Amino acid sequence: MNLRFTKMHGLGNDFMVIDGINQPLPETGLPLPAAEIRRLGNRHFGVGFDQMLIVQPAQGPEADFRYRILNADGSEVSQCGNGARCFARFVRDAGLTDKQEIVVETAAGQMTLTVTGDEQVTVDMGAPRWAPADIPMTAKAEADSYIVVSGHQAWEVGAVGLGNPHCTLLVENVDQAPVETVGPLLESHEQFPERVNVGFMQVVSRSEIRLRVYERGAGETLACGSGACAAVVIGQRRGLLDSQVTVHLPGGPLQISYDGEGGIRMTGPASRVYDGSINVTPAE
Template identity: 40%
Template sequence: MRFSKYQGIGNDFVMIADPDDQITLDPEMVRHLCDRRFGIGGDGVIRVAPGDSDSELFMDYVNSDGSIGEMCGNGIRCLALFARAEGLTSASEIKVGTRAGVKTVTILEDGDVRVDMGPPEFDPKDIPVDWSGDPLHAKIELEDAVVEAACLSMGNPHAVVFVDEPDLVPLSTIGPAIEKHAMFPKGANAEFAVVESPERVRMRVWERGAGETLACGTGACAVAVASRLLRDTAEVVTVVLPGGELVVEWSGSPGDGTSVFMTGPAVKSFEGEIEL
């Protein structure tokens, strides 16, 4: 099977073109492809299939552990450049169907990719999170602590925790504890962030289904939204992740339907063939 490897600020994906919509990404195959020693290596697999009446293409995204992903911000930027390179589209503005709805992706003149990520969701049943109070101040009871998190959805569930220093967070223990907490019936991505200035936020992320990654596009959007609402940051912020930086724009307020926009790079690493 032919593939390409792409990365968006270190968040890396195995990309597969499927113009005839004939390939099934079963969990075992995805785990093999994402294995960094016995496969290709990646945080997930993206199959690019034909769209429908509302979209030109469809992003079939599966996490490295074989679980289905509704949306991937870094992945959809990679998809745009991959689709152009594979001749699946010639457009600079592409309507891409995802399990979180149709997203508009624009390839800019400088090569970066801008994505209309849609509006954030704050209704606990839409995130989803089992919390009866304000989801921006949810209390997560862990074994040895109670953590306050801003919970919201960017097409997938996020729990944003503000800390003094993200680098000091024991991510390998607290990350999976939040990801798999009973409060989140579909699991959650856990972000740990600090506001460095009104225009700059730094974070680390534990991704649902992938573990710690160098970057998470939807997570950066969730952090930017939570920072604006709870830490009074600007409408346009640079979000700094271990793998690089993203620019996130949001001028809305909860429930008003204003989209979040994310801009960042995507890079092809290599291509090849693999026997399955």
Template identity: 45%
Template structure:
């Protein structure tokens, strides 16, 4: 199986061009194997790029534990770069089919290759039942949540996948690695959830770390950054354009007056290779 390793702000996945390669027979098992950072290729998961009957390409994304996710903001930017740079569709604006629906992406091209991508992430989902969560409120803002012996106030948002945002004075490993996994699997979230921990720096700037559902801590989460910006705005902490600092790099988020959230960030191709059934890379 030929693959390409790519990352968006350090959120790295193994990408397979299913225009040219067959879809793996057992996708969850393949995702687990290739994601292993010691015995596999190494990554936060597996992304399949294939044909679509409604867009320029279709993206399917699988976490490092083999579970399929609805959407990944960093991955969809990399899919757009791959589709453009590898000649599948060389346009400056692409439509990519995702589990969230068809998204429109504007490509910032330099020297014939894509360096940054602006994505219309569509409108945030704010109704509790649709996120989904059993926490009160539509949207659930400053909702009470008891977890890990703490009484938290959280804000929940879906960007096609669910997010639980907690605002903290300082983001620590105790929050991310101690509290994050317990939020992920809390019974208030019937499909589990991504847990973001956010420090507000100003009306236009935040720091964020994330414990991702099915993958653990990652260096960046595009949908999580969008959800964190929306949560900060809903809580009256930020204006509608927010610069989000993540361990892997920066993303710019804008929640437009029309309701859609726009995300701009990098997309980087690292290397390509071949994965064989025994798990070796060459």
């Protein structure tokens, strides 16, 4: 099977975007076997990506499209902020819509994507979910922070659900943060039954932070939109941040806005890299 795709990125968080409307894909299950997704995600032997994004027809009348996200390890997740911005630009570039406000279905619910005149995209990420069962994580009660223990090590983290689970640690300097060692330990910690995205946040001022994120199923990425939103609302809950925050990620800045009501709004760029096609083994 020959599969057409577009390579895109949001601040270096990169994606293989597949049009499932103009080319046939299975309507149920993964469009490709997990082993094939891992092959395509390999940066030496495949296309190379953090996530694969699937554009599909909406299942209900209130949305324009359905949006699915597959990690480079073949697992499926419910939310990806940088991917959502790329999704919005892709469907416009591909002529699938000319709308500037696009409603998409995700496994976490409906999401609204707004494309501005300068091709920046604002994503309404929905309201943060603080109850442990909604993150999900195991904890006796909801709290501003939690102590997570592994062996002889312990970390204080904030945790929030944004359609996918996030925990964030405060660090003095993100350049020296133990992302490569602590990231995978927390990602697969038993307190997070669906694994977790791990953020390392340095507060620069009340309106500015630096952030690195170790994403479940992908490892450290150059940018994580939902991770940026999670870090901001966790910092706000601790009284460290204002309602408008610039988040500096390794791939570049995102603007995050949240005043405690409604959804978190994230604004940033989405870039097209190239179009291609590749032979794949479809799911049975």
